[in-house]
Amino acid sequence: AGQLTPEEAETHPQKNIITQSIGQKDEIQPDFGMITLELGDYLLLNSDGLTNMISASEIYDIVTSDISLADKAATLIRFANNAGGLD
Numbered sequence: 001a002g003q004l005t006p007e008e009a010e011t012h013p014q015k016n017i018i019t020q021s022i023g024q025k026d027e028i029q030p031d032f033g034m035i036t037l038e039l040g041d042y043l044l045l046n047s048d049g050l051t052n053m054i055s056a057s058e059i060y061d062i063v064t065s066d067i068s069l070a071d072k073a074a075t076l077i078r079f080a081n082n083a084g085g086l087d
Contacts, residue, residue, distance in 0.1 A: 016048055042063050049085055049086065053085045
């Protein structure tokens with residue numbers, strides 16, 4: 001075991017495997033950690049339906065743009081769908 005580089009992760013054969021889900025088992029073992037968020041930071045939760053369709057730099061540009069949060073979400077969805085999004 002080890003860590004993949006971001007480039008390796010993009011093409012890894014197991015990149016879309018779900019390792020845990022809520023509601024499928026009586027007990028789950030969540031992964032957790034701590035991070036420090038600063039004023040102005042964003043925390044984006046998404047599926048691979050977004051990150052398989054548009055690049056990290058495109059996501060960054062949209063999330064850090066000067067539009068409302070609702071418009072950021074709509075723009076991310078639109079970009080992913082326009083790129084052939086399957087979700």
